[in-house]
Amino acid sequence: MFDASIWLWIGFNLFVLALLALDLGVFHQKAHKVSIKEATIWSIVWITLSMLFNLGVYFFWDKFVPASDYSNSEAALAFFTGYLLEKSLSVDNIFIFVVIFSFFAVPAAYQHRVLFWGILGALIMRGILIVVGAALLKEFHWIIYVFGAFLIFTGIRMAVQRHEEVHPENNPVVKLLRRIMPVTENYEGEQFFVRRLGKLMATPLFLVLLIVESTDLIFAVDSIPAIFAVTDDPFIVYTSNVFAILGLRSLYFLLAGVVDKFHYLKLGLSAVLVFVGVKMVLADIYKIPIGLSLAVIAGILTISIIASLRRTRRLLELEKEPELETS
Numbered sequence: 181m182f183d184a185s186i187w188l189w190i191g192f193n194l195f196v197l198a199l200l201a202l203d204l205g206v207f208h209q210k211a212h213k214v215s216i217k218e219a220t221i222w223s224i225v226w227i228t229l230s231m232l233f234n235l236g237v238y239f240f241w242d243k244f245v246p247a248s249d250y251s252n253s254e255a256a257l258a259f260f261t262g263y264l265l266e267k268s269l270s271v272d273n274i275f276i277f278v279v280i281f282s283f284f285a286v287p288a289a290y291q292h293r294v295l296f297w298g299i300l301g302a303l304i305m306r307g308i309l310i311v312v313g314a315a316l317l318k319e320f321h322w323i324i325y326v327f328g329a330f331l332i333f334t335g336i337r338m339a340v341q342r343h344e345e346v347h348p349e350n351n352p353v354v355k356l357l358r359r360i361m362p363v364t365e366n367y368e369g370e371q372f373f374v375r376r377l378g379k380l381m382a383t384p385l386f387l388v389l390l391i392v393e394s395t396d397l398i399f400a401v402d403s404i405p406a407i408f409a410v411t412d413d414p415f416i417v418y419t420s421n422v423f424a425i426l427g428l429r430s431l432y433f434l435l436a437g438v439v440d441k442f443h444y445l446k447l448g449l450s451a452v453l454v455f456v457g458v459k460m461v462l463a464d465i466y467k468i469p470i471g472l473s474l475a476v477i478a479g480i481l482t483i484s485i486i487a488s489l490r491r492t493r494r495l496l497e498l499e500k501e502p503e504l505e506t507s
Contacts, residue, residue, distance in 0.1 A: 188244055188415065196422055199229075200300060213288040219433035226427030233423065234259050237416075250413065254470065258411040261474040262420035265410060265452065268481050269403045270424055271442075272338075272449055274432050276395050284388050290370050294385060295429040298392035305397055306421050309404045314414040327405035328460030334402050335453030338446060353394045354387050363387060402453065409456035409463075410473060441492045448484025452477055 238256035241248065250258065281291055316323050357363070362381045368374045372386040407417050455476055459468050 185244065192415075192419060192422075196303070196426070199426070200296075203296070212292075214292050214430075214433040216434065219430045222430035223427060223434055226423070226430060230263055230423040230427070233419065234263070245415070248413065255413070255416060257470050257474065258413065259416050259420050261470055261477065262407045262410045262416060263424055264474065264481075265407055265456070265477055266403055266421050266424035267427070268452065268477070269399070269406065269449060270428050271431070271435070271445065273396060273399055273428060274435055275446075277392065277432050278436050280388060280391055280395070284384055286385070286388055287367065290367070290385055292429065292433075293370050294389050294392060295432060298389055298396065299425055299428060301393045302396040302400070302425055303422060305393075306400050306404065306425065307418060309400055310414060310418050310421065313404055313408055314412070314417070317408060317412055324408075324460050324463055327408060328457045328463075331402070331405055331409070331453050331457030331460065333457075335450040335455075335457060337450075338453065339450035353390045357382060357387065357390060405460070406453060406456045409460045410470060442485065442488040443491050444484045444488045445481075448480050451480050451484075455480070 234256055237259050238252050241250065241252045241255040245255075248255065277295070280286075281294075286294065313327075317327075362379065363386075364374060364376070364381050364383050367385055368383045370385065371383055372389065374381055374383060404417075404421075407420065411417060456473070459473060462468070
């Protein structure tokens with residue numbers, strides 16, 4: 181199942197842990213509000229690292245994974261397509277993060293800490309799901325049709341329920357925690373737990389972390405099958421997922437204030453899910469080339485973003501018209 185050497189897996193995970201340690205231990209040692217400038221710089225850093233890794237796949241894939249059926253260019257294209265797919269689907273998380281942080285009135289200075297530990301947990305959960313998914317596809321080929329049908333259903337549901345409200349207070353994980361552990365009334369700095377009269381208590385910040393984790397698990401159930409429509413190589417699936425998720429925090433701080441302007445983005449994401457679902461269902465009849473998949477996914481996302489920006493500009497023009505008439 182795993183063509184890549186175990187040392188390649190170990191080396192990559194050590195590299196990721198080193199990046200995370202550097203991020204939290206050096207650059208974000210003290211809690212602070214992440215500015216747009218800082219978020220932009222970190223977004224560029226994560227995207228650059230992703231593309232450098234992609235370049236490494238292009239030049240060295242055959243040396244590190246000689247048993248793979250992919251050529252260097254095919255592996256690099258599969259990684260980039262998987263990365264773009266996961267990156268675009270992860271944007272949907274940002275919509276939810278905005279709702280969660282607003283509902284719980286999380287101070288801006290503590291949001292990075294929540295997202296850091298939330299994404300660390302997400303990497304672990306997604307790693308487990310990828311291993312399980314790869315094993316299922318290898319042992320039970322027919323499950324590809326189940327994955328495909330599930331993605332088509334999810335895409336249609338996302339299109340129909342684009343404006344569905346989110347209620348973080350109804351999260352079952354939060355209700356369970358409140359039953360087994362007392363929770364403080366107010367935030368206690370950036371602490372997840374505190375002791376009061378010798379009793380361990382969770383803080384509202386830990387509640388937010390639990391909701392972020394459980395929400396990402398739900399999104400992962402959608403996105404992991406989607407990337408298996410692009411490639412069935414576990415290492416490419418895993419690494420493209422990891423790089424997409426690592427850049428999610430900075431992307432949140434970059435887009436949180438303007439995410440509502442991308443009105444048609446969820447519709448675009450639903451179309452992407454339906455497309456990859458159809459791709460999986462048709463896998464044994466016609467295997468859609470990775471290059472064509474990349475073009476379709478990129479095209480759908482580009483159209484949805486351009487349409488959203490045009491809609492925003494049109495609404496601004498309509499708002500200005502009454503002002504011009506009165507003046």
